[in-house]
Amino acid sequence: MIPAVQNSNGRHLVAALPGHRLSPVFDRLFEDFLAPASQSWTGFPxxxxxxxxxxxxxxxxxxxxxxxxxxxxxxxxxxxxxxxxxxxxxxxxxxxxxxxxxxxxxxxxxxxxxxxxxxxxxxxxxxxxxKSQAAKPFRVTLQSTGNCQSQMGMVNQDLTSGNQ
Missing domain, CATH: 2.60.40.790 (Immunoglobulin-like)
Structure with missing residues (x-):
């Protein structure tokens, strides 16, 4: 059931929801007061x-x-x-x-x-x-060192010769 506002004759003038009867009054009352806050500046695009x-x-x-x-x-x-x-x-x-x-x-x-x-x-x-030189991308070039297996053999040979 929605309550209604009555005039002095007891006639229903308009249906009103609870808490909404004074809303327009408060809106008008605070409109000028809050206007500067609602128009606050957010900066330039x-x-x-x-x-x-x-x-x-x-x-x-x-x-x-x-x-x-x-x-x-x-x-x-x-x-x-x-x-x-x-x-x-x-x-x-x-x-x-x-x-x-x-x-x-x-x-x-x-x-x-x-x-x-x-x-x-x-x-x-x-x-x-x-950008400063430190901030710019720097590409590191890989240097070809030859066959991977032959290098591994040299590393293994160094390790075995060091253990003797």
Whole structure:
């Protein structure tokens, strides 16, 4: 059985589920209070990938100028700091986020710090982090040593001659 809300005449106005009669009231009451938390900023969209020689990082930074960016490598993290400055004029409805930001990205390989390149083109930051020699794949070449059995015979001969 679903309870109903009654008016002063005893007439059923609307069916109500327990706990739901005040829900719209509380929703409206807390809507403005919780709005800043629900619109919290999660960071600018970014991508990280690697190829054989480098790690690449891209980040969408619309409305941010080069002078307002700082890019550093600290230990094994790429750190992008910056600020998106609010316009001087006030807007009635502005849903954009302004202020300082910092995004840290864990690097997936050791990089050559002296060779890092960064550019900002049409609101997209691109950072190329060349891998250090230690991080690059190194192919070990096997050297042919001849017939395996003849070498085993030499090892056995050395062992038997050493035991005498």
């Amino acid at each position: 970014s991508s990280l990938w690697e190829d054989e020689g480098a790690i690449h990082f891209e980040m969408d930074l619309p409305g941010i100028h080069e002078a307002d960016l700082e890019i550093t490598v600290h230990e094994d993290h790429l750190v992008v700091k910056g600020e998106r400055k609010a316009p001087a004029e006030k807007h009635q409805n502005d849903q954009r986020v302004y202020g300082q930001f910092e995004q840290r990205v864990k690097l997936i390989a050791a990089v050559d710090l002296a060779q890092i390149e960064a550019s900002l083109h049409q609101g997209v930051l691109h950072v190329k982090l060349p």
